[in-house]
Amino acid sequence: MSIIKTVENDIKKIIKDSGYEIESFVLQPSNRKDLGDYQINDCMSLAKIYHESPISIAEKIKKELEKDLRFKDINIAGPGFINLSFSDDFLIQALNQMHDDLKSNIDQQESKTIVLDYGGANVSKALHVGHLRSANLGEALKRLARLLGHKVISDAHLGDFGRPLGLVILEIKKRYPNLAYFDESYQGNYEEIELPITNKDLEEIYPYASTKAKTDEAYLEEARIITTKFQQHERGYYDILKKIVEISRKEIKKVYDFLNIEYDLWEGESDASNYVNELFQILKDQELLVESEGAKIVEVKEENENSPMPPLLLVTSSGAISYQTTDLATILERKHKINPDEIWYCADLRQQLHFEQVFRATRKAKLVDDSVKLEYIGFGTMNGSDGKPFKTRDGGVMSLKSLLELVKTETKKRINYDIVQAQKVEETANIITVATIKYADFLSFRGTDYIFSPEKFSDVEGKTGPYILYSTIRMKSLLLKGQSEIQEKSSRINNNIDRDIIITLLNLPNVLTKSYEIKSLNDIADYLYTLTSKYNKFYAENKILQEENEELKQSWLVLTKTVYNLNLLLLDILGLKVPEKM
């Protein structure tokens, strides 16, 4: 159990010993540092329950707290706040413990198997800046959940079974009508057929076909028919689909690799299609699948419900299955293959209604056990400065690749070429670029829309990825230089900065737990900055390696190493790497 949690439990017991019951207790870091390290605000609410003055309650609790040698400077202020600080001895001991084993100070949770669905990449379409958030968020949540003791399986869940693919295949058919894929009499093995299409072609074909379909009704109708064909696994069409997925997936993976995003599974909607028949059987058995206006739907609206709740549309009137169908089938697939305790979906907030529908249908048809938790983790839209979803000047969406290039160019201007070896420049620039972009994305709460501007993501001054990386590298450099002298034991707290840093370190478990609960990384990003900037202040004020007092120097080295290790841990959760030098 973490140090802070242990203290919290003890204080809870102390409050109980004073005669008061309290449900949960979290030790709040004080916002009045002049009065103490921490504040206890619960006396006011206890006063209402016990019909006693808050001051009198605070007095009693204070009396009990004073018996505990870990605390000092206990005082009561205002209407009944109890302020308290930790004794130096306690803090030194805590620092040494965190230095020896950082992970022992993280509260492990009861282990669950979680499937995490994020990314939102669509086959044959280039990743654009809008895909950034889902991937960042999902990847970091995966890492956070694993750190807290969960088993997480991440799935890219590619969009590869809808009309866009119908359009792409149609256009390929127009351009290469003689391909064996389109020859019904072909008897050979399609896997051996070369598809003369590169990913670059695909990125050109889709927008072309999509635009054409908007004005050409016959073309669209042809695409619809093709969509139905591969959805029914019709020979040739299903095979070319798989081929296209392969080509596109390689390219998508390159970008995700660059961003340090790793999927355990690269399943797509097409893989879930194998479970569509089972899905329909389950729905039919329960008489949930009904005909409506030529389509097959499932009603999920509750009686007396005012909010708009359209039915799920499983099969369109033209016979195609929708993404609602594949999402339901995917739940079946995951039940059979993984049998998870929880399934999380990271997707844009505009998809909230969709997931509400899917979850309702899942419950109604009992596709999974009621104990299986389905969680939708929505995030805000990336808007342009006009408040509308971000577009480039020519009206298109900025590709993720061009954003990366743009930031990389800026990054390269800042690298210290006296320190970084020539052959390391590219790698270093890549790492910093990813950190710059991801960190900027994590800073705001996941649910709020934010203004996207390339400038914002190119920012390197202040509360940014490069700041954290630079500082971390400096700690590492210092530790390397002081390595021969470190004896790994702190024995002194010199002043308020040391003290403040240790108090901040102690708060780690609460930051992690809260981030996990709200499924947002902004607290971790902010905590990382707070800790780093406190350390930087300390670094600027003390010449650690030149310090002549050996006891003090050792204490500072231990502090440095602990902050360094924690930075590495948190950067890893956010999915950021640290370069050697920069």
Next chain:
RNA sequence: GUUCUUGUAACUCAGUUGGAUAGAGUAAUCCUCUCCUAAAGGAUAAGUCGGCAGUUCGAAUCUGCCCAAGAACACCA
């Protein structure tokens, strides 16, 4: 129209299970490199927390009404 989200410093955002004096970064002005990487550190200035009312010892946070912006609302995904 129905439902939902948002409105905090010049800008971009934190803070929303009610707590003390509302925080960061940027931009602005001014300091600090003979010294462990100055992509650093320090200082100053910047706010009717959209508006009005209510609940409370106490409200940016909860409730109601209003104003403004955005999103979703079956045959796209």
